[in-house]
Amino acid sequence: MRSSKQRYTWPLCLVLGVAGAGGAGCSAKDSNDARSGGDEPSADAGLASTLLNAKDVPIDGVTKEMARSFAVGDGRFDLPFREADGLGPLYIRAACSACHDGGGRGPGLVQKMTLVDADGTTPSADQSLLAFGHTLRPLLTAGATTPIAPPPGARVKVTTRLGPPVLGRGYIEAVADSEIERVAAEQQARTDGIHGRINRVTFTSEANTDKSFHAHAKGETNLIGRFGVKGRIATIDDFTADAFQGDMGMTSPMRPVELPNPDGLQDDKRPGVDVPLEYVNDISLYLRLIAIPKRADLDEVGRAAFDTALCSTCHVPSMKTRADYPIALLAGIDAPIYTDLLLHDMGPALADGIADGNAGPADWKTAPLIGLRFEKTFLHDGRAHTIEDAILLHDGEARVSLDRFRALSPADGSALVRFVNAL
Ligand code: HEC
Ligand code: HEC
Structure with a gap:
């Protein structure tokens, strides 16, 4: 934005x-x-x-x-939407850009809650007290009086997801399924603990009637989830419709129904569907067309250290795109996205306790390393303030990589950080 x-x-x-x-x-x-x-x-x-x-x-x-x-x-x-446009009845922020400023991370964020056991971290087996799901929806319009918030008296862990950067997402959508499956299979054969998994998801939106990009039918299963921090959504239009509905309370023809809310409101100040399909598709095309920011000449010592430390196993430098992707500029190319689009268990400290499809409570999709030099915070909740801190917080499947990073000479370590910062 x-x-x-x-x-x-x-x-x-x-x-x-x-x-x-x-x-x-x-x-x-x-x-x-x-x-x-x-x-x-x-x-x-x-x-x-x-x-x-x-x-x-x-x-x-x-x-x-x-x-x-x-x-x-x-x-x-x-565009910030208003009550008269159909914002709400519950919402988190009023504009996409509030959480993806300039296509980058945040400043707006989504909070998630999980009921936890007495230790304060283990997700309780029974989450049914969260009748309206894991997402907090704090803001009210259109006569709503009750936000979605942690149930009083319950033991709840609240975690944060900053709006992730959305640069270069057309490249990500264009990556061939067979390429992601190949990388997943290669990782399965490894013996060092790195074994990413595909999040297979169902298309839950109504089918998009503009067929130029959108071939999926509602209920279609087995799609590769590649968007969202846990890879829960397969396509950009589905994500846009989902964000409109979930983050802003704006319904669209792909997601025509307001999400359930404690007041039982089924609509807002604008009767029926709030935005036309055109809005979903215009925003989706914008997202598909955003470039990967230009990269200066990359530091060759840093690139070699990135391989030595096994960063490139998950942050795969380049993935092949489909030959038939509708944007010809992105079809049949090597997309330099620095991710395998797979889920990895990143250990207990990063875990938010929330499962989503095949994604477990400690799983995260490998973050694309794109345009990091524009960011001031890193990781899903922005807890790291430097690239080096982000690396040091890698654990779980990435433990082996962290150990290798620590074993690098100081010169190679700094070259690696310079390399990542230039991506
Ligand atoms: C309240 C903050 C907020 C608002 C408003 C918001 N987003 Fe997001 N967005 C997020 C968060 C948080 C995630 C990661 C969420 C997840 O995976 O559960 C995300 C993820 C995404 C992704 C996936 C990026 C990737 O590669 O994984 C896309 C695309 C996206 N948002 C587009 C939009 C669009 C389009 C809008 C407006 C219609 C929008 N967002 C509004 C917070 C927001
Ligand atoms: C096992 C797979 C795996 C390996 C190996 C790995 N990473 Fe990651 N990386 C991830 C995942 C998953 C995330 C997202 C974690 C989160 O958001 O909490 C991530 C996030 C990051 C981020 C933050 C990006 C952002 O947008 O905030 C950086 C920087 C990063 N990794 C660099 C590295 C470097 C450098 C190495 C090698 C030393 C490395 N990673 C090794 C999986 C991996």
Whole structure:
């Protein structure tokens, strides 16, 4: 998202100029208006560093029409919805960008709760007291009076999920199923404890009637979950509809029903479905088109240390995409996403106690290492404030990798951190 017009307009202009697709030449200095004429961008150091700092811009080579769709979707991603638009009756934040600012992590977040045993960490066998699920929904509109909150008197552990970065997600959607299955099978054969698993999920939204991307029917099973911190959703449109409904209380044709709430309200101030399918699809196309931020020349010593420490076993540098992915720029390529899209048990300290499909209470999907230099917090709840802290909090299946990281020479260790920070 772009919270100001200026921040939005100029990187788009630069990228289009460089890709030669925009036809709207614009200089780095006069960058506030995409339509202003001016010098062709020159490959000078200023421009190079501007491009390196560009985030939340479309992938290189998009057509003018795609760039326009990108801008429309970006606008809807940023738009704070109001009560009259159908926000609520319960919600967490009013705009996608509140939790994915500039396509990055947070600042908005979702809190989850689990009933736990007397030790304060073991999830209780019976979670039925959480009649409305594990997600806290604190904000109220449209006559609602009761938020979804921890039941009074219950022993509850509350955990946090910051909105994760959404950069480069089109690449992730495009990765071929066979590629993920291949990596999972390779890991099963390992003897060092690294054995990621696929989260096989069911498509629970109504089918998307715009078939250009969306071939899945409601109830279709066995899809590969690749979105969400536990890989619980298979496609970007399904995630968008889910986020509209769950985080914002905005229903759409794919998720037409308000989630159950303690007041028993079935609708909000806007009768019926709150946003048209177009909104879901515009935002989804925007997300599919966001580039992986440009990477400078990567540190070769760091890259080698990344392999030595087995980081690349889970943070797989590159995965092949489907040849028939509808965005041709993303079809049949090596997607440099630095994730295997698999679930890994990361040990008790990171565990939130919540199971989701095949994902167990300590499982997390390998975080894509994309654009980390723009972030100030790391891991699902942002508990790490540096890349090094994030690495040191790896445990469980990643224990072997942590041990190897610790065994690196100080020079190799810093090179590794520099490498990750540049991804
Ligand atoms: C209240 C904060 C919040 C709001 C509002 C929100 N999100 Fe999210 N988003 C999250 C969190 C937290 C996750 C990880 C959640 C999980 O996996 O359970 C997430 C995950 C995602 C993902 C998956 C990213 C990945 O690669 O795993 C996408 C895509 C996404 N959100 C898009 C959206 C869109 C589109 C909207 C608006 C319609 C939106 N979000 C609104 C917090 C939010
Ligand atoms: C067993 C698989 C596995 C291995 C091996 C592994 N990671 Fe991770 N990594 C993960 C998972 C899963 C997460 C997400 C954990 C979370 O959010 O709590 C993660 C998260 C991260 C993050 C935080 C990213 C973000 O967006 O916040 C960084 C940085 C990272 N890993 C770097 C490394 C490095 C460097 C190595 C090698 C020393 C490594 N990882 C080894 C699975 C692995």
